Amino acid sequence: MTTNTEIRPFRIEVSDADLADLRDRLARARWPQHPSGEDWSRGVPTSYLRDLAEYWGTGFDWRAQEAALNEIPQFVTTIDGQDIHFLHVRSARPDATPLVLTHGWPSSFVEFLDVLEPLSADFHLVVPTLPGYGFSTPVADSGWGNLFRVASAWDELMRRLGYDRYAAHGTDAGSGVSLLLPMVAPGRVLGVHLTGTSPAMPFGPPIDTAGLDEADRRRAEHFNHVQQDGLGYLHLQATRPQTLAYSLNDSPVGQLAWIVEKFREWTDPAAELPDDAVSRDRLLTAVSVFWFTGAGASSAHAVYEGMQVYRQMAAAQQDHASAPPAARTGYAVFAGDDTIRSLVDPAGHVEHWSEFDRGGHFPAMEVPDLLSADIKAFFAPPSP
Structure with missing residues (x-):
């Protein structure tokens, strides 16, 4: 780790x-035809994206959003040569438990904005x-897709923040980081709460449905x-990220x-459109x-680097599937999730499971009330 510990x-x-520049690019977008009508079977329908892009360019108030984000205490520190951006919201309770929240792809700290207030009570x-x-960009060197390295950071x-022991919550790739924290920091992690976990290897064989209950x-x-x-x-990000990068970096419509x-x-299957x-x-x-950050x-x-490590870890994970977790673990499974308990917890070691x-x-963006309540319930001290 770097010796420069300044925050x-x-x-x-x-x-x-x-x-x-963003507004100009949106105004000059060259729109493709949508050959199969206006459903989502071949991807995002042109009519939907044009309407959303029009709002982004002419109705969306970035300056208001920027000002609201800047009301939240934000910091940067350099770890292992990489600038790490983070929010740090202290509870009014001096004895509050430190909790690190880790997002996944395609996301950032923005994912957790609506749970900051309810969670900061505890x-x-x-x-x-x-x-x-x-804002943890640019990347100083390769290898930051390795979640072990991220967990160590x-x-x-x-x-650096003075927290000797802490709790962790993660979603998507952030679940992977959170699961690794007790391994890289034995004895320091009070527990791990997870959402958005994959039930099986993304590029592996289909899940055998025999013996599963109706919901699973x-x-x-x-x-x-x-x-x-x-x-x-x-597949694209895991095999040819640089080829894709040109489009994402040059076209706001492509990124959108x-x-x-x-x-x-x-998102929730009951939501017809993303903004529902x-x-x-x-x-x-x-x-x-x-x-704005590229x-x-x-x-x-x-994602490319993370998938290289994930492939290497897949066989080892199968060998250790029945081993107890490195810290007490809880899961929250939502309507749009594919998480299956018999696959992620075959030995029954998970002590908290909510559906x-x-x-x-x-x-955290869709149902912040449910998520924050479940995190609080998992980490609540046991009743006397």
Whole structure:
């Protein structure tokens, strides 16, 4: 780890020139035809994206969002040669438990904005941005897609903030980071709460549905369908991130479509459109952070590096599937999730398991009430 342990205050300050450039690019977008009508079977429909892009360019108030974000205490520190951006929201309770919240792809600290207030009643919150995402850019060197390296950096961050012991919550790739924290910091992690976990290897064989109950069978069938029809984005990022990077870095419409498609596919199934699950302004704030920081390209490379490590770890994970977790573990499963308990917890070691009929892959944005309540319930001290 670096010997420079300075923690520096941070403010988001997108230049007028960059804001004008975004609006100009949106106004000059060259739109493709949509040959199959206006459904989502071939990707994001042109009519939907044109309407959203028009709002992004002429109706969305980035300056208001920027000012609101700057009301939250933000900092940067350099760890292992990489600038790490993070939020640090201290609870009014001096004895509050430190809690590190880790996002996944395609996301950033913006994902957790709606849970900051309810969670800060009980926790000191640390919300770091993964290297290559948001304001943890540019990436200083390769290798930050390795989640072991990220987990080690998170533990160093918590040390710098003076937290000897802490709790962790993660979603998507952030779940991987959170699961690794007790391994890289034995004895320091009080517990791990997870959402958005994959039930099986993304490029592996379909899940065998025999013996599953009705709810888990539906999740397995959905996962198997996604294996066949919904992993194009992952194949590209896991194999040719630089080729994709040119489009994401040069076209705001391309970046918008790349993220919006995932919000359509991964959010609550009851939501017809992405902005039925997450408000337009929140969705476009998340996309804007990607655009202004060039994170579409660098996060694609992080996915590429992470998948190389994930493939290597897959066999080892199967060998150790029945081993107790390194720290007490809890899961929250939402309506749009494919998480199956018999696959992620075959030996029954997970002590907290919640299932909800609302929400999806981005519960902190979709159902912050449910997520914050479940995190509080998991980490609550035992009754006397």
